[in-house]
Amino acid sequence: MAMSDTTPAPRASARAASGFRLDWRTIVLVLLVLGLAYQVVIPFVMIIWTSLKTVRPGDPEFLSLTVTFANYARAFGSSGFWAATWNTLSFATASTLAAFIVGAFIAWVVERTDTPLAKLIGMILIGRIIIPGILITISWILIASPNIGILNQFINQMFGVRNFFNIYTFWGMVWVQSIEMVPLTYLLLSASFQAMDPRLEEASTMTGAGNWRTLRRISLPLALPAALAALMLLFVTSIETFEVPLLMGGRAGIRVFSTEIFFNTSRTPIDWGLSATYSVAMLSVCIALLFVYFRLLRHGERYQTVTGKDFRPRRIELGRWKYLTSALALLIVFIITGIPLLMMIYVSLLGFYQAPSWAAVQSMSLDNYRTLFSSASAMMPMLNSTILGIATATAVVLVVSLIAYFVHKTQIRGRKLLDYLAFAPIAIPSVILGSTFLWFYLLVPVPVIGTLTIIGLAYLTKYLPFALRFVSNSMMQIHPELDEAAQVAGVPWWRNFFKVTLPLLKPGLLAAWFWVMVHAYRELTVALMLARSENRTAAVLIFDFWDRGSFMQISAFGVLMFSLLLVLVLISHWIGKRYGIQDQH
Amino acid sequence: MIRVEGLRKTFQSKNETVHAIRDVSFEVGSGEIVTLLGPSGCGKTTTLRCIAGLEKPTGGKIAIGDRHVVDVEAGAFIPPHRRDLGMVFQSYAIWPHMNVIENVAYALEGRGLSKADMRQQAMKALDTVQMAHLADRPAPRLSGGQQQRVAIARALVGHPQALLFDEPLSNLDAKLRNEMRKELRRLQQQIGLTSVYVTHDQSEALAISDWVILMKDGAIVEKGRPTDIYRRPRSVFTAQFIGTTNLIPGRLESRDGSQVAVATSHGRLVGVEPTGALEVGAKVQVSVRPEAMHAGAAAGPNVNSLSGALELAVFAGSAVEAEVRANGEKILCLLDYDADRTAGHDISLHFSSDDTLVLADA
Numbered sequence: 047m048a049m050s051d052t053t054p055a056p057r058a059s060a061r062a063a064s065g066f067r068l069d070w071r072t073i074v075l076v077l078l079v080l081g082l083a084y085q086v087v088i089p090f091v092m093i094i095w096t097s098l099k100t101v102r103p104g105d106p107e108f109l110s111l112t113v114t115f116a117n118y119a120r121a122f123g124s125s126g127f128w129a130a131t132w133n134t135l136s137f138a139t140a141s142t143l144a145a146f147i148v149g150a151f152i153a154w155v156v157e158r159t160d161t162p163l164a165k166l167i168g169m170i171l172i173g174r175i176i177i178p179g180i181l182i183t184i185s186w187i188l189i190a191s192p193n194i195g196i197l198n199q200f201i202n203q204m205f206g207v208r209n210f211f212n213i214y215t216f217w218g219m220v221w222v223q224s225i226e227m228v229p230l231t232y233l234l235l236s237a238s239f240q241a242m243d244p245r246l247e248e249a250s251t252m253t254g255a256g257n258w259r260t261l262r263r264i265s266l267p268l269a270l271p272a273a274l275a276a277l278m279l280l281f282v283t284s285i286e287t288f289e290v291p292l293l294m295g296g297r298a299g300i301r302v303f304s305t306e307i308f309f310n311t312s313r314t315p316i317d318w319g320l321s322a323t324y325s326v327a328m329l330s331v332c333i334a335l336l337f338v339y340f341r342l343l344r345h346g347e348r349y350q351t352v353t354g355k356d357f358r359p360r361r362i363e364l365g366r367w368k369y370l371t372s373a374l375a376l377l378i379v380f381i382i383t384g385i386p387l388l389m390m391i392y393v394s395l396l397g398f399y400q401a402p403s404w405a406a407v408q409s410m411s412l413d414n415y416r417t418l419f420s421s422a423s424a425m426m427p428m429l430n431s432t433i434l435g436i437a438t439a440t441a442v443v444l445v446v447s448l449i450a451y452f453v454h455k456t457q458i459r460g461r462k463l464l465d466y467l468a469f470a471p472i473a474i475p476s477v478i479l480g481s482t483f484l485w486f487y488l489l490v491p492v493p494v495i496g497t498l499t500i501i502g503l504a505y506l507t508k509y510l511p512f513a514l515r516f517v518s519n520s521m522m523q524i525h526p527e528l529d530e531a532a533q534v535a536g537v538p539w540w541r542n543f544f545k546v547t548l549p550l551l552k553p554g555l556l557a558a559w560f561w562v563m564v565h566a567y568r569e570l571t572v573a574l575m576l577a578r579s580e581n582r583t584a585a586v587l588i589f590d591f592w593d594r595g596s597f598m599q600i601s602a603f604g605v606l607m608f609s610l611l612l613v614l615v616l617i618s619h620w621i622g623k624r625y626g627i628q629d630q631h
Numbered sequence: 632m633i634r635v636e637g638l639r640k641t642f643q644s645k646n647e648t649v650h651a652i653r654d655v656s657f658e659v660g661s662g663e664i665v666t667l668l669g670p671s672g673c674g675k676t677t678t679l680r681c682i683a684g685l686e687k688p689t690g691g692k693i694a695i696g697d698r699h700v701v702d703v704e705a706g707a708f709i710p711p712h713r714r715d716l717g718m719v720f721q722s723y724a725i726w727p728h729m730n731v732i733e734n735v736a737y738a739l740e741g742r743g744l745s746k747a748d749m750r751q752q753a754m755k756a757l758d759t760v761q762m763a764h765l766a767d768r769p770a771p772r773l774s775g776g777q778q779q780r781v782a783i784a785r786a787l788v789g790h791p792q793a794l795l796f797d798e799p800l801s802n803l804d805a806k807l808r809n810e811m812r813k814e815l816r817r818l819q820q821q822i823g824l825t826s827v828y829v830t831h832d833q834s835e836a837l838a839i840s841d842w843v844i845l846m847k848d849g850a851i852v853e854k855g856r857p858t859d860i861y862r863r864p865r866s867v868f869t870a871q872f873i874g875t876t877n878l879i880p881g882r883l884e885s886r887d888g889s890q891v892a893v894a895t896s897h898g899r900l901v902g903v904e905p906t907g908a909l910e911v912g913a914k915v916q917v918s919v920r921p922e923a924m925h926a927g928a929a930a931g932p933n934v935n936s937l938s939g940a941l942e943l944a945v946f947a948g949s950a951v952e953a954e955v956r957a958n959g960e961k962i963l964c965l966l967d968y969d970a971d972r973t974a975g976h977d978i979s980l981h982f983s984s985d986d987t988l989v990l991a992d993a
Contacts, residue, residue, distance in 0.1 A: 248685055249724035249782075251711045253738035253789065263737065267728045 071539055075452055075460060078445070082467040085507045089474055089482040093329060096485060097322035103485040117319035121327070126301070130324070134302040137219060137291075138284040144224035145280055149231025150273070152375050156232075157239040160361045161371045167379050168236070174229045174383040176611045178568035179289040180588050181604040185389035186222045187213055187293065188399070188597060199401040214297040223290045225382050227280055234279065238272030271342050278339035282332050286475030288571040293592065303328040304477045304571075311481045312575065318485070325478040333473045387608075394601035414602035424587065424603065428610065430498055431584040435567030435614070438505040439559045445506070446513040447555060450521040451547060455529050465514075472511035479504055480575025496578035504572045509565065513558040520554025521547075556622050560615065567611055632696060633659040633682060633793055633825060639690035640677055640849075651677045652688070653849045659793070659842075664819050664826040666836040669846035670872070675829045676797060678846075682827060683718055683795050684711030696792050717786030721798040723778040725770045725785075732757065732766040735785045742789075756788035757781075759818065776807045783818070793825040800835060812838050833873045837861060845869055862986075865905045867993040870918040877924075877962050879917040883909055883989065891989050893917055896958045897937040902987030914992040921952070923986035924964035928979040936981040937962070944972035955980065 096103060098113035121127045152171060156164040190197050190213040201210040212218060246268065250260040291305045303324050310321035364371060393399065395410040418424045449468050452461045471479070483504040487495050494500040524547065532542040548555070570585035577586045584607050591600045640652040652674040659665045667675035680686040682693055684700065692702045695716070700709040717738075726734055735753040744752070757763040760780040765773070773781065779799060786794055799815075800808045816839050819826060830836050836843050837857040844854040845868075853860060853869050864870040867878065881895035883904075891904045893915055900917055909915060919935075929936060939957025944966065951966040955978055964980055 243722060243724065245720045245722050245724035246726055248683075248711075249718065249720060249726070249785075250737070251685070252683060252716060252718040252795075253785065254712045254715070254741060255737075256712050256741075259741065263740075264726060268726075270728075 071456070071458065074448070075458055075464070078448060078452070079460060079463060079467070081445075082449075082464065082510075085503065086467050086470050086510075088486055089479055089507065090329075090470070092482040092485050093322055093325045093478060095322075096318055096482075097326045099322075100319050102316070102318045102488075104488045108489070117323040121320060121323040126306075127324070127327075130301050130303055130306050131327070133300050134285055134304075134328075137216065137223070137300065137302060138281050140216075140220040141223040141227065141284040141287075142277060142280040144220060145227035145231050145284075146273075146277055148224065148378060149228045149276075150235055152228070152378060153232050153235035153239055155371050155375045157236050158362055159364050159368065159371060161364065161368045161375065163372055163376065167372075167375045168232070170379045170383050171229050171232050174379075176564055176568070176608050176615065177383070177386055178570065178585050178588070178604070178607060179226055180293070180570050180585055180592075181390060181600075181607075182226055182386045183222055183289045183293045184588070184592065184597075184600060184604075185386040186218075186225075188389055188393060189213075189385070190218065194399060196401045203401075214294055216298060216300055219290050219294050219298060219300060222294065223284055223287060226287075226290070227283060228378075228382050230283065231276060231280060234276040235272065238269065238276075242268060275339055275342040278335050278342065282335050282339070285328065285331060285335075286477065288477055288574075292589075304475060307477045307481065308575070311484070321481065325475075325481070328475055329473060329478060332475060336473050390601045390604045390608075392601075393597055394605045396598055399597050414598045415606070418599065418602055418606065424599075427582045427584045427587040428603075428606065430581060431567050431607075432610065432614070434498060434502055434505065434573075434583060435563045435611075438502055438509065438566040439563035441502070441506055442509045442513045442562045443517070443555050443559045446510060446517045446558060447521075447548065447551060449514060450517045450551075451543060454518065454521045455524075455526065455547065468510045468514050470511075471507045474507075476508065476569075476571035477575065479508055480572040483572075484576055495576075496581055498581050501573050501576050501581060501583070504576060505562075505566050505569065508569075508572060509562045512565075513562055516558035516561065517551060517554045520551050524550050552622075560618065563618070564611065564615065567614070568607070632661050632694075633827065634694040635678070635682065635691070636693075637691040638678060638681060638688050638693065640674070640681060640686065640688045650849050652681070654691075655846075655849070655851055656691075657844055657851065657854060659825055659827055661825055662823040663841040664828055664839060665842045665844060666828045666830060666840035667844050667846060668830055668833060668836040668873075669852075671831055672848075673846040674849035675831075675846050679795055679797055679827055679829045683716060684709065684714050715789075715792045716795055717789065717791040717793075718795040719779075719782045719786050719797065719799045721801055723775075723782040723799075723802075725773065725778045725781055727771045730767055730769050731762060731773070731781055734770060734781055735788050738785050738789045753784075753788055756784040759787065759822075760784045775803055776811065779803065779811060783815075787822065787824075791824075793827065796826065796828040796830075798830055799828075801830070801832070808835070815839055837873070843873075845872065863903075863905050864918070864988065864990070867916050867918070867990050870988065870990060874920060875963060876918045876920050877964075879919070879960065879962075880992065881915055881917055883911050883913045883915050886911060890984070893989055896960065900935045900987060901933065901984040902935070902989045903985065904989040906991070909989065909991055915989050916992050918988040918990055919982050919986060921963040922965045923982045924962070924980045925982065926964075926966055926970065926978060926980060929981040933984040934981050935984060935987055936979060938977065938979040941972075941974055941976050941978050943974060944970070946972065953978075 092103075097117050098115070099108055100114060100116055101107045152167065155161045156168045161167075187195070189195055190211040192198060192209040192212050192214070195209075195211060195213065197211055198209050201207050213222070242265075247260055247264055250264045255263070286304055288304045288308070291300065291302045292308065295301055295305050307321050307324050307328070310317040310324070392402065394414050395412070396406060397409050397411065397413065400406050446468070449464050452458060453465045483500055484495070487500060494503070528546060528550070529542065532546055533539075537545075568585055569583070570589065573583040573586050574589060577583070582590070584603070588600055588603060588607075591603065635658070636656050638652050638655040639650075642649040642651055655674070655678055657665065667678055669675045677686060681688045681701070682695075687708060688701060688703055690703050692704075693700050695714060698709075699705075699707055700714050701707065726737070729737065732750065732753050735756055736749045739749045739752060754763055754766060757766055760783050762777065762780045762784060765777065770778070770781070782799070796815075800811050803811060812835055819839075828836075828839060837860075840857055842854060843857050843860050845852045845860065847868060853865055855863075860869065861873055864873065870876045871878070879895050879897065879900070881893040881900065884892045884894045884899065886892075886904070889903055889905070889907060891902060891909070893900045893902065895917060902917055928938075937957050939955040939962065941953060942956045942961070943954040945952045946968070948968070950968055951970045951972060953964050953966050953970070955962045955964060957980075962980065
């Protein structure tokens with residue numbers, strides 16, 4: 047485009063006006079780059095700098111230029127570090143593989159077979175996303191922990207075997223973590239299954255290849271890049287996961303990087319240097335994996351040779367087997383979505399924790415909810431989460447649409463930098479993001495610690511990359527000629543941005559907004575790292591309840607939390623529809 | 632040889648039954664290329680996919696060679712991979728994870744050939760479509776036209792009993808399409824393979840086929856040689872769908888064998904009635920192609936004429952495309968490239984009765 051060069055501007059006044067517009071655009075771009083640099087570069091610098099220091103952030107010595115590798119020597123020399131490395135990697139590998147197998151099965155059933163109720167199965171699985179991760183972990187603890195676990199109580203009553211299941215083990219953790227990641231796996235894989243041209247398989251059939259050779263030589267190799275990319279992303283997700291290791295890792299004796307960083311930062315004696323060293327190690331692993339991930343993704347996109355044709359993927363006719371796949375898939379989504387939900391509702395109605403029985407049913411009441419509603423200390427966090435969810439989503443979507451506009455719709459120098467900056471946080475695990483924001487604001491005299499602002503700032507960084515993907519995708523679909531038409535008509539760029547680009551982006555923006563709102567609302571890790579008494583969020587409160595062992599309150603609060611989230615989602619969906627925004631899904 | 636008999640296909644959508652194909656029968660002789668032509672949704676692609684075995688018909692039979700591949704009443708269905716066919720898809724369906732020669736050689740797998748034999752035969756097929764020099768190029772780095780050629784080589788390489796083409800040229804640009812059209816015709820004549828070709832492009836159908844089958848709403852409207860179907864369409868739909876034509880409404884006045892006279896607003900027009908089924912007094916449409924109209928007055932027993940005012944003339948290189956307003960009707964005609972193009976001047980047109988077709992009013 048390079049507007050000042052190519053736009054025909056025969057009159058001097060038009061030329062002057064175009065020069066002026068360019069200036070404003072540059073100013074906005076510079077402000078964006080600076081803002082992003084502040085939000086994104088600082089965490090990286092803070093981690094590395096702190097890992098090279100033996101004093102805490104805020105200490106005058108912290109800012110001096112002398113560095114030391116003492117922390118690294120201490121970490122690499124300790125058996126704890128290598129145990130955590132082993133635990134992190136083995137836990138992540140096992141969870142990734144389990145989640146992948148289950149998620150791939152469901153994606154296959156829903157997208158590529160004629161299984162009955164496929165749509166419903168997919169919907170139930172996606173619906174799981176509004177249940178906070180910490181509640182899922184807790185409900186599985188309530189089901190299968192020794193002594194109190196409902197399943198163990200049943201087995202004890204029926205067969206007289208005590209504590210048949212123990213969730214506080216490596217495999218218990220893997221079970222919960224993989225269940226937590228199945229919806230993500232499904233989302234990643236179903237998209238790539240849908241993108242697959244059925245003609246590629248039909249072409250193989252027409253050459254005389256049977257189903258087996260077509261599967262082995264055509265379908266599987268074509269799905270491979272997408273599958274590897276999904277595996278990578280799942281692996282990164284399970285390396286940085288926090289809820290499961292936090293609640294279960296202690297009793298299971300499985301300490302991973304994320305919990306080590308958390309405990310070294312938030313429990314006395316605070317060990318800043320060691321924590322930062324673990325962070326550097328974790329960050330390096332994540333960056334390496336994400337590098338591979340993006341390579342694979344590019345590889346995968348190259349595979350889509352012909353696009354733009356509308357096609358539905360070929361569905362395999364399973365015959366009578368389809369009832370089996372349907373039943374199996376329904377059972378899996380019930381375990382993933384239904385069980386945590388039912389557990390929470392059940393426990394929230396109890397006076398004290400017990401296995402389901404007639405006596406338990408008789409003792410049910412709404413007392414737990416009454417207690418919650420009358421307690422300001424319980425309602426405050428709920429309000430905080432709502433504010434954070436809505437504010438973060440709005441801010442992120444605004445910033446991201448500006449970034450996407452500059453990156454995809456202008457030729458201004460420096461726009462690529464924006465793209466990289468906005469994408470970098472995807473490598474920062476939440477636990478590290480939380481601690482760096484804390485350390486940084488201990489250093490600088492900006493009084494945000496203990497407020498919602500600091501959590502909101504950290505969320506802004508955390509959710510940028512994800513929202514950018516949604517918005518970039520729809521931005522790329524807007525033909526540059528639409529923008530050029532406005533330029534030729536002499537419309538200023540900012541008016542064009544608000545009047546043409548933004549409305550066309552609505553579906554992408556809406557998807558991004560929902561995604562960020564739901565995730566910021568239920569987020570635990572960053573909020574916990576930055577929590578003081580006034581800025582606790584709903585998820586943090588659940589963790590506090592957990593520390594105190596009040597299961598009934600947790601459950602009642604959890605039910606309230608996802609009810610509220612459901613209402614929020616429905617209201618914003620309704621607003622979106624009312625204003626003529628068409629949903630992409 | 633392919634024989635399709637009484638083919639039917641219905642789809643069950645939410646609350647209605649969609650008849651994609653209703654009772655379609657035709658034959659493709661050995662070494663012939665037959666085109667299924669029609670607007671989108673006419674059932675031509677579904678018919679092709681039934682022959683391929685990618686769709687199961689709800690009624691009828693299909694025989695390839697001397698073997699019934701589908702016979703719904705007898706419950707016989709041979710799956711697509713055992714039908715010994717080659718198929719070229721609209722999207723080419725070139726496998727992106729293989730290079731050019733791997734794409735072609737894949738079609739020879741499972742025949743107990745050695746690697747070297749497979750490669751040699753694949754090279755031969757690539758040579759036929761002039762792609763041998765790109766044998767080792769990765770598939771995603773091919774242009775549309777090149778993918779097209781690879782797709783043809785892949786369909787040819789196993790020497791199938793018949794070739795199926797599903798709108799193979801529709802994704803190419805106009806110039807390349809013209810080239811490939813001729814090349815396909817040349818290739819088909821050279822190899823002599825029995826082929827079924829689906830397209831919605833009438834000029835492609837005319838150029839490429841031995842027989843054209845025109846379809847509409849899941850049924851065959853007309854079949855014939857390309858020249859006949861163009862020069863002697865038997866229905867208004869055919870006349871309009873294939874090429875451009877002028878339609879002048881009128882009433883059948885008299886008949887003398889296939890020669891008929893029609894009363895129209897331009898006076899009495901003499902023409903040919905191809906079906907022989909129309910009766911005197913019937914409402915008809917007189918169809919005359921623009922290129923059959925010649926400027927200037929002329930008279931004679933077998934010459935029709937009309938006159939009007941030139942409304943619009945567009946220079947199109949080899950000819951002038953003109954619109955003449957005659958008795959309130961718009962008549963399209965082709966004039967010589969050096970014709971007077973000033974709008975408004977009076978113009979007379981004449982056309983032979985042989986080029987004047989009298990068709991039942993639709």
